[in-house]
Amino acid sequence: MEYRKVGKWGLKISEVSLGSWLTFGNQLDLNSTKQVVRYAVENGINFIDTAEAYANGIAEAMLGMVLKEYRREDLVISTKIFWGGDGPNQKGLSRKHLLEGTWNSLKRLQLDYVDILYCHRPDPEVPMEEVVYTMDQILKSGLAFYWGTSEWSAEEIEQACKVAEKMNAMPPVVEQPQYNLIFKKRVEEEYAPIYEKYGIGTTIWSPLASGVLSGKYLEGIPEGSRLDRWPWLRKTMEERGIFQEETLQKLKRIKEIAEGLGVTMAQLSIAWCLRNPHVSSVILGVSSLDQLKENIKAVEVKNLITDEIYSELNSLF
């Protein structure tokens, strides 16, 4: 397992990590969570990501029970604040929700602090001054070591960095975007100017595009699969053209390349993410211990991707 710096900053995280809204408290119960975390840690994963919104807080609560078995210094734990409930002040990035949300997350996690606290989405309703002032207060109070953003535009991230500079506050150090073989524009183009300028790192979610890059949907939508269970997700994917013939052909080509290397399509897709030096870590969703065992091998598959294969993969979408 390789450990990468989060952008220019001092924190080091494993190149693959555990997370996703579906993993803890959803696809995994308490016992499987214990096993998965144990396997992950023993195989060098030190970074676990969650969010107040995941499984309505159950993801955090479950992790809280499991993490007690580990030495805090060995782990990098992050959570994300944005969707804390239905009330008018339980959503978004107001001071009220950022502080109440953080306090509640830490209670569920049974932790004194998280390593990274993310703003789970941008909130155009809250002035950037309010967000930066509050995140800095959280850092100075010792409740988090670093703060980051998730699914913010490059412009929003840059604005946060400028406000922080003006306030003598810590800027965000990391963005958590969607990134995979199919959807790559934001990470590769939009953020290009800010990586060096502000030293931003990225922790990637959706490396398999909701399972599409595992090849699961090549022959239609299996019963009980994610796109079967969540119609809104299926609709999103349809709108993105996932089931068009052209796309299916490209996906089949990825499958061929994977088979040529003797690896799975998922492993190849994850490994492809790791080739991007701006990626600090690829967050794996895990539905079973076996799936983790398979996908964690992407860190070795990474070395099988020749420049030629990398070029072809890049040219597909």
Added chain:
Amino acid sequence: MEYRKVGKWGLKISEVSLGSWLTFGNQLDLNSTKQVVRYAVENGINFIDTAEAYANGIAEAMLGMVLKEYRREDLVISTKIFWGGDGPNQKGLSRKHLLEGTWNSLKRLQLDYVDILYCHRPDPEVPMEEVVYTMDQILKSGLAFYWGTSEWSAEEIEQACKVAEKMNAMPPVVEQPQYNLIFKKRVEEEYAPIYEKYGIGTTIWSPLASGVLSGKYLEGIPEGSRLDRWPWLRKTMEERGIFQEETLQKLKRIKEIAEGLGVTMAQLSIAWCLRNPHVSSVILGVSSLDQLKENIKAVEVKNLITDEIYSELNSLF
């Protein structure tokens, strides 16, 4: 119930709210307070305002007992510091009184923090640097999320914002002025330049002008009414010309309009306040559960006020 942002800031409060110096511990005992708060919360009110001065601290103490039944995140609680007692340092906005007053209010309220802490009046005897430095200390200590002002001039609010900017401190986000059909100059004219410039919101008190706009005094001053019980209040109202024939005629016209809409004069007057987009919330004083039940309907009456009616109401005073 509509929830409005407090100016440009992240906090959201119900368009009508509970408060007033006469409500808790004065017109309402502990049992009625419980009922009133229960009814308010169940009908979408999330904002409750009090002050260290109200009923000499009893308002806060009573609320403290009542609020324990609610989830803290669902409520926006504010208090106001200025009149804490008779001693030379128990009044005003000195660091000593702001900090001691806040600590004492939080103890009475049995809360770890309030959402908004108001400076209940301006204090020309205290340098603005001292006030802003101290309010920022209170925010950074986690004792309040936001701070505001009450009955400050536009000039004073602007000065506070400038000092805060210079100090990298949080500026005040909200002003609590008197505002109603009769007295509207400050909110509509004096503050006009600062709403956009500093993103100030307003929480309105006295929407019924001490009951005058409920029509209560159209036929003289009933025994036991506010103007009967507090001669100083009666004198103030007399000086403002409330009992002049011209005023009475205008009040009667308001009553006619209300009757024309099939609503009470009080409901119409409150609803008129809600038409002003710079009003974040109208604070209702409550003397009984029935009165709350009646006046909360103003949120629906709001939609009955046509542009024509609004124009006529605006032209009266």
Added chain:
Amino acid sequence: MEYRKVGKWGLKISEVSLGSWLTFGNQLDLNSTKQVVRYAVENGINFIDTAEAYANGIAEAMLGMVLKEYRREDLVISTKIFWGGDGPNQKGLSRKHLLEGTWNSLKRLQLDYVDILYCHRPDPEVPMEEVVYTMDQILKSGLAFYWGTSEWSAEEIEQACKVAEKMNAMPPVVEQPQYNLIFKKRVEEEYAPIYEKYGIGTTIWSPLASGVLSGKYLEGIPEGSRLDRWPWLRKTMEERGIFQEETLQKLKRIKEIAEGLGVTMAQLSIAWCLRNPHVSSVILGVSSLDQLKENIKAVEVKNLITDEIYSELNSLF
């Protein structure tokens, strides 16, 4: 009793107050301290000054036991840090001693905070940045509301204010100098430029010039008196020319004026200090309850000093 603002700042203190290195734990035991403080508070004194150095901490410890009977908000308590012990780091204004000294003083005083924390002397060995940074940390931690200086030059005070301005820190708000009919140059001339510029107040010690202005030494040095017990103090006074014929003549003239007004020389001397509008409070040393009862009357004597008498008194030294 009149309450005066401390310079331009928000704190208000009684025009006469209790203090002096000789009072608590030295001339007064625990029982007399209780009586004296009780009498003082009942007669409107709200400000009590002490120092870590007074009676080697016993003054603070004794006050700590006595102050528990009072409501904290009614009192303005100050202490002063500089001489905390013999070790190399128990003296002066280093971060180490300022913080350790403050923590220890608060423990002896059994208080969570003092209202004013003084730097008991300037310390040329410590950079002003270190002092201001540390005093601001103490204020922001809630251990003191304001900070001040004692026996600093105008230049040192101005430097502290400038460093604070640059750091966004609270400047010192008050100086505690020696001031009396004989030694008045610093308060009246040296500090003249900084009163308005920085809003500095003063709390005056030695209003009677170590008892000289009580007339005690007009006929020589009585056995058991201060100048008898502390040869170094006697020497200082001799060097300042207290026992020269010219000085004695002037002192006798003060006595005559006092007798003409039907008051004591001490009362007149204290009252004279109170005529200076830059004096926030005159700190009285107290050797017995009777002495306090006598000297507190200076607040009334103040009104007997006509402009003519004031002129003559000013012209003496």
Added chain:
Amino acid sequence: MEYRKVGKWGLKISEVSLGSWLTFGNQLDLNSTKQVVRYAVENGINFIDTAEAYANGIAEAMLGMVLKEYRREDLVISTKIFWGGDGPNQKGLSRKHLLEGTWNSLKRLQLDYVDILYCHRPDPEVPMEEVVYTMDQILKSGLAFYWGTSEWSAEEIEQACKVAEKMNAMPPVVEQPQYNLIFKKRVEEEYAPIYEKYGIGTTIWSPLASGVLSGKYLEGIPEGSRLDRWPWLRKTMEERGIFQEETLQKLKRIKEIAEGLGVTMAQLSIAWCLRNPHVSSVILGVSSLDQLKENIKAVEVKNLITDEIYSELNSLF
């Protein structure tokens, strides 16, 4: 014992002090540690230096048990953060390790704060903004009074001071470099421009060049000696030319001079360090109480070094 200011700052430390990676928990067990600390304190040493890395935390834990017998104000305790363990985030100067390392060190030391917290090495992988922001947070939280650096280049120290200036943060006040008769370039030349400009003090380690200046290795490497036990240290010394004939001749000359003064070579070497006014303290490693008793005498030997002898010693290497 002379006490010296740490550069221009307020802290005062004894000119010789206790420390070194080999002393506590390595060459000394708990009982000897107690005796050595007792002797040191009784003979005027007030400064004890350790590090999280020394004996893998045992040095701190042992000191923690011993220091409880002393009054905290009498001691200046420092520790150093950099090597806290093997994990990816247990090394270096990231916010995560600086904060976790400090919390853990204080627990082992059973202290609420240290007087000085050192960054044990520079960390080019961490932005200076992150280091300065975090050290300032530690100071403002009351966990340390001052912070310093160890084995940083003059350029790195200057950069830290500039970042601190920009952030209104406390700059580092002290550097802990290697300094002795043989290796003196950094302290005497590289740091020359920053002593006055930033008021940096130095606490010196390795005053005997790993024992070389005690004369121990003049006739080869004795069994059980440091260079015998740690081959890497021996290799370092060989690379630095310690065993070349020219060096041995110079060492023998130092021995002659020491014998001429009737003192040991170690005493003379330590005393030579003390002649440099930029040295705030020389940290002695101690393998036995007897060794401390001998080497502490260097503070007297200092006065035996005439200008002539000092010149000759300076000219050797």
